[in-house]
Structure formats: C-alpha cells, structure tokens
Amino acid sequence: MALSRRELLVAVPVAGLAVASGLPARGEASAAPRRVLRLAHLTDLHIQPEREAARGVAACLEHVQSLPERAGLEAPDLIVTGGDTIMDCLETGRDRTKLQWDLWRKAKADHCGLEVRSVIGNHDVWGWTKSKAGTKGDEPLYGKAWACEEFGRATPWESFDKGGWHIVLLDSTFPHQESYIGKLDDAQWDWLEKDLAAVPAATPVLVISHIPILSIYPLAVGRPESEGDALPTFTVNGNLVHVDHARFQKLFAKHPQVKACLSGHLHIVEDIEYGGMRYLCSGAVAAGWWRGFHHGTDYGYSLVDLFDDGTVACRYVPYGWKTQA
Numbered sequence: 001m002a003l004s005r006r007e008l009l010v011a012v013p014v015a016g017l018a019v020a021s022g023l024p025a026r027g028e029a030s031a032a033p034r035r036v037l038r039l040a041h042l043t044d045l046h047i048q049p050e051r052e053a054a055r056g057v058a059a060c061l062e063h064v065q066s067l068p069e070r071a072g073l074e075a076p077d078l079i080v081t082g083g084d085t086i087m088d089c090l091e092t093g094r095d096r097t098k099l100q101w102d103l104w105r106k107a108k109a110d111h112c113g114l115e116v117r118s119v120i121g122n123h124d125v126w127g128w129t130k131s132k133a134g135t136k137g138d139e140p141l142y143g144k145a146w147a148c149e150e151f152g153r154a155t156p157w158e159s160f161d162k163g164g165w166h167i168v169l170l171d172s173t174f175p176h177q178e179s180y181i182g183k184l185d186d187a188q189w190d191w192l193e194k195d196l197a198a199v200p201a202a203t204p205v206l207v208i209s210h211i212p213i214l215s216i217y218p219l220a221v222g223r224p225e226s227e228g229d230a231l232p233t234f235t236v237n238g239n240l241v242h243v244d245h246a247r248f249q250k251l252f253a254k255h256p257q258v259k260a261c262l263s264g265h266l267h268i269v270e271d272i273e274y275g276g277m278r279y280l281c282s283g284a285v286a287a288g289w290w291r292g293f294h295h296g297t298d299y300g301y302s303l304v305d306l307f308d309d310g311t312v313a314c315r316y317v318p319y320g321w322k323t324q325a
C-alpha cells in the first residue's frame, strides 16, 4: 500500500516528530511515545443490494485484517463503525430496511474476526421521515431501536476503556421536522458530563460521533451568498455539523484529557486542530455512495493509532475498491 506524502505526515504523531528531530518532548526528555491502541474507523458504509456494496464492505473488512501481510502493519485491536452502516432507513420501509441490516450482519459474520463497536448514523435511524417510510412511530423498532438491536446495545451511546484510553461513542442524530439535526439531547449531555467527570486526569479520551463536532467542509464546498450589497455569507446547515459545538468546546476545556474527536458523515478526510483539540473526519467506505470518489476522496477507512502520551496518529487507507455499475 502506497501512502501519499500527506498521509505519511498525518500518520506521524506530534510528540514523535519532536523526538525524531532531536528536540526534547514537552517537559522532560522521555522515551518515544508508545502506541497502546490501534483502531480501524470504518464509517459511512451505506451497505445496500445495489452496486455490489456488500462485496465492497466485505473487501474493506478483509483489507483491515490483512494489513500485516499487505503493508507490514499490525492489525488493529478493534473496528469502530462510524455510522450510516446501511444506505438508508430514515425514509425507507420495513422490508428494505431489513434487507440492508441483513447484508451488514452477514458481511460482519462472514468477513470479520475483530471486535466491532458501532456508532449510529442518521441513515441508521428507522422511519423518522414517516411520509416516505410508511411508519406510524409506534413500531417497536422505530427510530434508533432497530440499530440498537443490531448493535446489541440498550442505549444509542456508550463509552468503554481500552488500551489505557477512554473511548466515547456519541449519538449525533436527533429529530428535526421529518428529518434530523446534529446535536446531543439533554439526557445525553447529562450522561456525557458525568462520564467525562469520572475519567482520571491521566487517562486520554477519544470522542467518536457520526456528525462532526467541528468541520471546515461547509466552507470548503460552499459558496458565500449575498443579495444586493449585503456581505456575502456562508451557510452551515445544522445537519452537517453539530449545532452544539460551542458547548462541546466548553466541556473539553474542563477536561483536557479529551485529545481528539473523530467523525464521519461528510465522506471527506479532514484533520483540523482548533483550540487544542484535533477534529478528524474519516472519509467513507462507500466514497460517493458507491458511485465513485466524493470531492476527491477514495473508498477507504482510517487507521487511528492512540499513544500512551495522549497523541493520536491517523491515516486514510484506500482499500482498492473500483466503482461497480
């Protein structure tokens, strides 16, 4: 596997650069940071019967597990799916929703021997667009219940400890009219504040959400609009980026052990540092919904290395999928 210059640069942890250049690491001269956890972040899989998507997802899972033979890299300790596991059930009827979840369950059972944890994405929420899905809202699997059942969880969010890190999986998707908005509700804010307060100061934290907490994407692809002599203005839709990002920044300021936020949803690769926080976005297994690259982003996944000094290294790994008719 060939990594581009940018990917190689992104892959080098900041503290590693300091050591490699002969500069002392922050504080005192210490040993190079030790990688304690490697996770593969497979987001926006959008599995569906069309365009050989199930075979593409299988190829991606196999690629992750063949990294030792393929690229001389150690296999990850776990896979985190970042949401939008299936093409869509927000506005899809029961039969096709079941068909898509069946494809995911089979791909996982047949092609994955690693631990998998899953984040819920907007397209994994069943039936909120009732006029198209034909739902009433009283179905036992309505909303997030279906995805929770598929992921074997009681709640749409969770946190766990692994490799000396605390990993938080958020639920970014809440109803807005017949669709969704990117935010946490009061119950999840309450849970998150308590969860982070209980993390020891020396334990680094990675926060994973489907919708990015912060992103440059709406500006990068947007066009400023203006009427008459008015100042041209960019618009950021509240279903692209978390509308409550300011509250996150306040919370993270209270908990400096939170080192990075990882997301999907946008199908592009981003690495932003803002206010002392890394905001990473991991492209998409499905690239442009199985129809080709999306804004230059190939079919791929992120390999995320977490180090004992709280640094994070992330590289985007295309898995070689070619668009099928």
Ligand SMILES: [Zn+2]
Binding pocket: 083, 084, 121, 122, 123, 210, 264, 265, 266
């Ligand atoms: Zn999404």
